[in-house]
Amino acid sequence: MEMIWDSVKHLYAYLAVIPIIPFAIILFGYGAYVQDRKKGFRMAMDITTALLIGCVAVLFDRLFGSQFGLYGILLFMLLGGGLLGNAQYRKRGKIDGKKIFRTIWRLSFFTMSLLYILFMCFGIGKLMFTA
Template identity: 65%
Template sequence: MDWIVKNVNYLYAVLAVAPVIPFALVYYIYGAFVKDRKKAFRMAMDVTTGLLIGCVAVLFDKIFNSGFGLYGIMLVMLLGGGLLGNLQFRKRGAVNVKHIVKVVWRLGFSP
């Protein structure tokens, strides 16, 4: 059982350090099934965002010698979602949570 966890951690580390590999894999494989390159690009971006968030959290923990990396990223994402939800509520009178989650998650992909 220990070797499974070790191999999964190793695989995650390789994919997170070289995000071009999972991006390209998801883009081409999902694109072959869906036949829509825009949808495939968005899916690849969503998958890569999860890997990059984990990578940045670990780097933050190593550089600053803390355990706050992932929590800090999640805090910023929650605050961004709250601000976007407030803006959407003031403009439209209702909140589309699915849209806000998608926007915050995709903003996490950009530098």
């Protein structure tokens, strides 16, 4: 059982290092399978978000020497969900949890993509210019 868990952790780590590769594989593979490019793009976004969250959390921890990366990301996602839920309740009088989760998850894709690029540039710069 431990060997399976280690294999899953290593696979996740390899895929999360360069998330554009799994994104492209899912986009073209799933898009070709279902013959719907929009659905393939959404599926690629959803899966890549999970990879980006882990990678950005580790990059944050390494750059800033903290252990708050994952918790900070989850905190912002929860705060965003709460704000969206409040806005939805005020507008419609009821809350659609599935829609809120999907919206936060997809917004997280764009946020994590931006942070991934930013943190990678900072990390490479820090590595190059510090001895």
